[in-house]
Amino acid sequence: TQLLEQSPQFLSIQEGENLTVYCNSSSVFSSLQWYRQEPGEGPVLLVTVVTGGEVKKLKRLTFQFGDARKDSSLHITAAQPGDTGLYLCAGESAYTGFQKLVFGTGTRLLVSP
Amino acid sequence: DSGVTQTPKHLITATGQRVTLRCSPRSGDLSVYWYQQSLDQGLQFLIQYYNGEERAKGNILERFSAQQFPDLHSELNLSSLELGDSALYFCASRGGLAVDTQYFGPGTRLTVL
Numbered sequence: 001t002q003l004l005e006q007s008p009q010f011l012s013i014q015e016g017e018n019l020t021v022y023c024n025s026s027s028v029f030s031s032l033q034w035y036r037q038e039p040g041e042g043p044v045l046l047v048t049v050v051t052g053g054e055v056k057k058l059k060r061l062t063f064q065f066g067d068a069r070k071d072s073s074l075h076i077t078a079a080q081p082g083d084t085g086l087y088l089c090a091g092e093s094a095y096t097g098f099q100k101l102v103f104g105t106g107t108r109l110l111v112s113p
Numbered sequence: 114d115s116g117v118t119q120t121p122k123h124l125i126t127a128t129g130q131r132v133t134l135r136c137s138p139r140s141g142d143l144s145v146y147w148y149q150q151s152l153d154q155g156l157q158f159l160i161q162y163y164n165g166e167e168r169a170k171g172n173i174l175e176r177f178s179a180q181q182f183p184d185l186h187s188e189l190n191l192s193s194l195e196l197g198d199s200a201l202y203f204c205a206s207r208g209g210l211a212v213d214t215q216y217f218g219p220g221t222r223l224t225v226l
Contacts, residue, residue: 035217041219042115042205043217045214101215
């Protein structure tokens with residue numbers, strides 16, 4: 001059972017455009033993480049959110065955790081080719097088993113110059 | 114560089130064979146996680162070890178087994194390999210049991226012919 005659904009699955013945009021990636025679940029998570037993975041490499045953690053309604057900013061990236069802690073979004077402002085990669089959300093909860101991450105389906109982003 | 118090392122980087126073998134994947138966690142990290150990433154299933158949690166003991170199990174097949182040694186390195190053993198076992202296998206390490214970052218290694222790409 002896939003607990004975390006990401007949308008869109010694929011996104012191809014031009015440099016300078018804004019975009020939002022969504023991560024949704026019917027389950028409540030104690031924490032939610034966003035990773036970026038580049039071809040041939042392991043996922044790299046971008047951010048962890050733990051409080052409902054929390055907003056975190058990392059340069060041009062803005063992460064939000066839903067009030068009910070069931071969903072999250074990643075917004076990128078003025079995307080650059082270096083943002084290209086696979087974006088994964090991952091959640092941790094009592095339902096999944098603490099310390100065990102459940103990963104979302106992934107969003108593959110391509111930013112063209 | 115996450116500090117997590119995995120060997121080998123690539124492995125090509127035949128159906129029915131057995132292989133061992135090796136992971137060395139970041140210095141001081143007690144927890145090791147194994148994940149499988151395939152195109153159709155995404156990133157799936159397999160198993161977790163903490164300080165030498167199995168802590169959590171995910172979608173790990175009976176043909177697969179793992180262990181963590183006293184020096185904290187871990188091995189994932191895959192036997193009676195099938196074509197469908199072809200995937201990227203990632204190891205991640207984490208310092209403790211509290212909510213904390215998992216650091217992923219570069220992965221081992223397994224191809225079963």
